[in-house]
Amino acid sequence: MSMKSKTMDRRIIKSKTALKEALLLLMQKKDFNQITITEIVRHADLNRGTFYKHYPFKEELLDEIMDDVIKDLIASYREPYQNVSTFILRDLTASAIKIFHHVEKYANFYVLVVKSNALSGFYKRIGNELKQLALQDLSTYKTEDPDLNRELSASYQSYAILGMIIEWINQGFKYSSTYMAEQLLKIIHLNPVEVKVSHPTDK
Amino acid sequence: MSMKSKTMDRRIIKSKTALKEALLLLMQKKDFNQITITEIVRHADLNRGTFYKHYPFKEELLDEIMDDVIKDLIASYREPYQNVSTFILRDLTASAIKIFHHVEKYANFYVLVVKSNALSGFYKRIGNELKQLALQDLSTYKTEDPDLNRELSASYQSYAILGMIIEWINQGFKYSSTYMAEQLLKIIHLNPVEVKVSHPTDK
DNA sequence: TAAGTTAATAAACATCTGTTCATTATATTT
DNA sequence: AAATATAATGAACAGATGTTTATTAACTTA
Numbered sequence: 001m002s003m004k005s006k007t008m009d010r011r012i013i014k015s016k017t018a019l020k021e022a023l024l025l026l027m028q029k030k031d032f033n034q035i036t037i038t039e040i041v042r043h044a045d046l047n048r049g050t051f052y053k054h055y056p057f058k059e060e061l062l063d064e065i066m067d068d069v070i071k072d073l074i075a076s077y078r079e080p081y082q083n084v085s086t087f088i089l090r091d092l093t094a095s096a097i098k099i100f101h102h103v104e105k106y107a108n109f110y111v112l113v114v115k116s117n118a119l120s121g122f123y124k125r126i127g128n129e130l131k132q133l134a135l136q137d138l139s140t141y142k143t144e145d146p147d148l149n150r151e152l153s154a155s156y157q158s159y160a161i162l163g164m165i166i167e168w169i170n171q172g173f174k175y176s177s178t179y180m181a182e183q184l185l186k187i188i189h190l191n192p193v194e195v196k197v198s199h200p201t202d203k
Numbered sequence: 204m205s206m207k208s209k210t211m212d213r214r215i216i217k218s219k220t221a222l223k224e225a226l227l228l229l230m231q232k233k234d235f236n237q238i239t240i241t242e243i244v245r246h247a248d249l250n251r252g253t254f255y256k257h258y259p260f261k262e263e264l265l266d267e268i269m270d271d272v273i274k275d276l277i278a279s280y281r282e283p284y285q286n287v288s289t290f291i292l293r294d295l296t297a298s299a300i301k302i303f304h305h306v307e308k309y310a311n312f313y314v315l316v317v318k319s320n321a322l323s324g325f326y327k328r329i330g331n332e333l334k335q336l337a338l339q340d341l342s343t344y345k346t347e348d349p350d351l352n353r354e355l356s357a358s359y360q361s362y363a364i365l366g367m368i369i370e371w372i373n374q375g376f377k378y379s380s381t382y383m384a385e386q387l388l389k390i391i392h393l394n395p396v397e398v399k400v401s402h403p404t405d406k
Numbered sequence: 407t408a409a410g411t412t413a414a415t416a417a418a419c420a421t422c423t424g425t426t427c428a429t430t431a432t433a434t435t436t
Numbered sequence: 437a438a439a440t441a442t443a444a445t446g447a448a449c450a451g452a453t454g455t456t457t458a459t460t461a462a463c464t465t466a
Binding site: 212249250252 | 411412413414415416
């Protein structure tokens with residue numbers, strides 16, 4: 001667990017770390033929803049009041065764990081730029097590869113969080129449904145590339161749409177659905193015709 | 204609220220509907236986390252035991268509300284196919300447009316769920332971070348199309364990657380990250396070079 | 407419509423939650 | 437090293453949770 005801040009009392013760091021470790025431990029065994037705060041502090045060997053001093057509820061603790069992971073994700077994404085002088089426009093590929101490495105590194109955590117219903121499902125549900133729909137399309141028509149992984153492709157396509165929807169929502173529906181459709185077309189066309197991947201120092 | 208099943212007792216339907224309406228009402232005013240089950244049944248004018256007869260916890264109730272919405276989403280996606288005889292391979296566009304209509308229809312609900320921390324953030328967080336990263340890239344280099352909405356494009360790209368990651372996780376990391384990167388390249392190349400959109404009976 | 411089935415209720419119980427407060431222990435600062 | 441600050445503790449409280457049990461009310465089907 002990262003947890004390092006100049007102005008942070010060592011006692012806080014210890015307490016928070018203990019709480020995070022306790023939660024992760026418990027999440028291996030049981031559902032996030034079933035875990036009680038009392039249980040967490042029992043495992044962390046801390047007073048219950050200490051929990052509430054730092055977090056209003058369980059979800060917040062999990063959020064902070066995610067912070068640690070996401071920090072590494074950002075670092076991973078940024079990594080390729082350091083080593084490559086020329087960057088191909090619109091090409092997220094080099095970064096994406098690093099992101100895959102990041103996920104692999106934190107595999108345990110990712111499995112835990114994705115499987116758990118801590119997310120309580122909206123994105124998960126929508127994403128899943130869209131994926132099923134895209135999948136059925138992909139299986140109906142055969143693509144020119146036999147090595148294409150249909151599952152991954154379907155997931156890519158459907159979450160991409162979900163991404164647009166979420167952006168739309170967050171912008172307060174200030175666009176018409178027709179505009180959204182137009183943008184989708186633009187985005188799809190935007191995709192790189194020629195992609196050059198940079199493989200910098202694959203450590 | 205939909206809620207219609209042949210074998211379902213009318214009392215169940217009434218109770219469940221009341222609970223759903225109560226939760227949605229409360230979610231307008233306060234955070235999902237702050238809402239107690241006692242509060243829900245108080246608004247629904249039902250015994251607390253009735254809640255527990257149908258749902259183990261709040262999240263499950265919200266899940267069922269989502270079911271109703273997602274049913275409509277699927278119907279929306281399927282709609283274009285009914286009216287169009289020839290379907291363009293790899294083209295999710297016609298369906299996607301219908302999905303935008305669906306989201307517009309349920310706008311209130313979508314806003315509620317996306318804003319609320321019922322999701323308790325993983326997808327949200329990851330998606331957001333990836334989006335910021337993609338956004339910075341897009342602003343660094345100017346695209347050929349000035350009408351392209353950068354925010355939407357960034358969200359599209361980042362959630363697409365997230366989609367692949369989630370699929371990867373759910374498959375138990377059975378692929379290498381190199382394979383993942385290869386697939387990403389394939390998927391990007393797969394994108395339709397010429398897109399024909401069918402606009403069937405835009406009701 | 408009457409009989410049989412099952413949902414909803416009320417009450418009660420142990421446990422968990424969220425909060426407060428005085429006290430003790432452990433940091434940081436000078 | 438002493439003074440100061442603040443984190444952690446333990447205890448206590450009202451309210452919420454999750455479960456059970458017997459009773460009443462509402463629905464289904466024959």
